[in-house]
Amino acid sequence: MAANPQSLEGEAAAAFELKAAGFTLPIFRLLGDDMEAVANQLSAKVGQAPDFFRNTPIVIDLGDFAGGEVEFPLLVGLLRGYGMIPFGVRGGSKAQHASAETMELAVLGETYSRAARPSPANAENAERAAADEAVHASMLVARPVRSGQRHYAAGGDLSVVGAVSSGAELMADGNIHVYGPLRGRAMAGVNGDLEARIFCQDLQAELVAIAGHYRVSENIPAELQGVPVQIFLDQKILRIEKL
Amino acid sequence: MARIIVITSGKGGVGKTTTAAALAMGLALKGKRTAVVDFDVGLRNLDLIMGCERRVVYDFVNVIKEEATLNQALIRDKRSDHLYILPASQTRDKDALAKDAVGRVLEELSDSFDFVVCDSPAGIEHGATMAMYYADDAIVVTNPEVSSVRDSDRMLGILSSKSRRAENGDEPIREHLLLTRYDPRRVDNGDMLSVEDVQEILSLSLIGVIPESKAVLSASNAGIPVILDHDSDAGQAYADTVSRYLGEDIPHRFTEAEKKGFLSRLFKG
Numbered sequence: 352m353a354a355n356p357q358s359l360e361g362e363a364a365a366a367f368e369l370k371a372a373g374f375t376l377p378i379f380r381l382l383g384d385d386m387e388a389v390a391n392q393l394s395a396k397v398g399q400a401p402d403f404f405r406n407t408p409i410v411i412d413l414g415d416f417a418g419g420e421v422e423f424p425l426l427v428g429l430l431r432g433y434g435m436i437p438f439g440v441r442g443g444s445k446a447q448h449a450s451a452e453t454m455e456l457a458v459l460g461e462t463y464s465r466a467a468r469p470s471p472a473n474a475e476n477a478e479r480a481a482a483d484e485a486v487h488a489s490m491l492v493a494r495p496v497r498s499g500q501r502h503y504a505a506g507g508d509l510s511v512v513g514a515v516s517s518g519a520e521l522m523a524d525g526n527i528h529v530y531g532p533l534r535g536r537a538m539a540g541v542n543g544d545l546e547a548r549i550f551c552q553d554l555q556a557e558l559v560a561i562a563g564h565y566r567v568s569e570n571i572p573a574e575l576q577g578v579p580v581q582i583f584l585d586q587k588i589l590r591i592e593k594l
Numbered sequence: 595m596a597r598i599i600v601i602t603s604g605k606g607g608v609g610k611t612t613t614a615a616a617l618a619m620g621l622a623l624k625g626k627r628t629a630v631v632d633f634d635v636g637l638r639n640l641d642l643i644m645g646c647e648r649r650v651v652y653d654f655v656n657v658i659k660e661e662a663t664l665n666q667a668l669i670r671d672k673r674s675d676h677l678y679i680l681p682a683s684q685t686r687d688k689d690a691l692a693k694d695a696v697g698r699v700l701e702e703l704s705d706s707f708d709f710v711v712c713d714s715p716a717g718i719e720h721g722a723t724m725a726m727y728y729a730d731d732a733i734v735v736t737n738p739e740v741s742s743v744r745d746s747d748r749m750l751g752i753l754s755s756k757s758r759r760a761e762n763g764d765e766p767i768r769e770h771l772l773l774t775r776y777d778p779r780r781v782d783n784g785d786m787l788s789v790e791d792v793q794e795i796l797s798l799s800l801i802g803v804i805p806e807s808k809a810v811l812s813a814s815n816a817g818i819p820v821i822l823d824h825d826s827d828a829g830q831a832y833a834d835t836v837s838r839y840l841g842e843d844i845p846h847r848f849t850e851a852e853k854k855g856f857l858s859r860l861f862k863g
Contacts, residue, residue: 494754495750495797496751497747497748497750497751497754498744498745498747498748498751499747499748499751499752500751500755513797514795514797516744516747516795516796517744517747518744518747518748519751532794534795
């Protein structure tokens with residue numbers, strides 16, 4: 352990406368280079384639209400350490416902003432008044448971005464994970480989200496999977512206790528376990544996990560696949576059909592082994 | 595409150611209407627107040643099988659569109675006081691079956707009957723999904739051949755995901771397997787799936803096995819539910835099925851080929 356001076360041999364020396372770098376910047380999380388309250392809180396905060404904020408570039412975060420419109424001229428004026436250099440916003444709505452741009456603030460991409468650093472108000476939500484994720488990570492199906500039904504375990508393993516009929520489809524980002532005859536399709540590691548495996552008690556599948564490497568029923572040797580097997584990738588070659 | 599039973603299969607021609615007629619008649623003969631509803635709008639057959647085709651004035655769609663009351667449309671069977679038939683319309687199509695209106699009609703039927711038998715059309719489209727949406731019990735009619743078994747399997751999947759019970763998170767629909775057109779001799783020869791094969795694939799409780807029988811066709815053509823033909827094997831098998839549905843424990847019959855003696859083989863071929 353960055354221009355390489357050596358590659359420009361014989362040409363005039365480059366006047367500039369473009370490079371990418373990462374900085375750690377303070378974030379100003381705006382929570383409400385009461386600018387008076389913001390001003391009061393800010394003066395108290397800056398009063399504790401006036402030098403700390405001098406000439407500090409700062410990003411305004413609207414991710415948890417509860418109000419409607421942000422009074423950017425007021426806010427930017429406030430921050431500049433305390434010596435800070437607000438230069439961008441992140442989060443918030445399109446309309447907020449538009450009014451931020453009129454104040455010549457950059458709109459920064461959303462790159463952080465909300466669940467990673469929850470605010471106190473969102474801690475409960477984040478916890479619930481994490482719990483949901485845990486539920487989603489592995490999935491248990493305790494009924495027969497009928498022809499035409501599909502189950503996808505996003506981000507984890509899929510276990511089925513019961514028969515998987517021909518015409519049914521199992522997918523998982525992780526492993527697939529079938530405690531019963533597997534007559535449908537099973538695709539493990541659909542997100543590209545080469546380590547994913549399929550385990551089943553009775554292999555009669557139409558198709559099995561791991562990370563996109565597949566085999567159809569016709570190409571499964573008769574001695575591996577109807578017996579308990581595990582299916583995995585060995586040097587990117589799909590292998591079926593009796594258990 | 596009535597129990598609503600859907601007779602379904604996915605595949606056509608496996609014996610849904612024959613089964614709906616036989617089951618409804620069987621329940622009525624046991625003294626249960628029974629209504630049988632034809633959901634096959636546009637291709638109505640139930641009235642023929644029940645032998646009431648010349649008494650149809652109003653139909654299911656008329657009731658749905660509130661052009662007639664339920665009492666005007668219901669046809670009382672001449673053989674049993676407990677049995678009523680709600681015929682389908684032949685001139686409309688299945689889009690006429692609005693979900694709310696179907697629910698209203700079934701609820702009204704529920705008030706005055708013990709059982710409401712819904713004869714589903716083939717396929718998995720609107721007509722079939724309407725027939726099973728409000729069901730409490732499902733009888734999945736299956737022939738012992740692979741395509742019918744697969745379609746039944748698909749239908750079972752739909753039953754467990756798209757019914758009212760599934761959507762409300764209530765106790766799931768009770769599913770029963772009814773194997774029809776079963777020919778034990780062909781099973782022995784290896785050209786037909788056996789009861790065990792079908793049960794293994796569908797993992798479902800078996801409510802009955804109806805043998806392949808000439809009696810079914812002649813009963814249909816005569817407009818007499820085959821269950822009334824007490825001498826036929828199919829009629830007896832349906833009678834057993836009705837008893838099993840009502841909770842009696844009866845062993846399955848007609849699942850083994852008759853052992854023929856030398857003489858009968860010689861003379862009958």
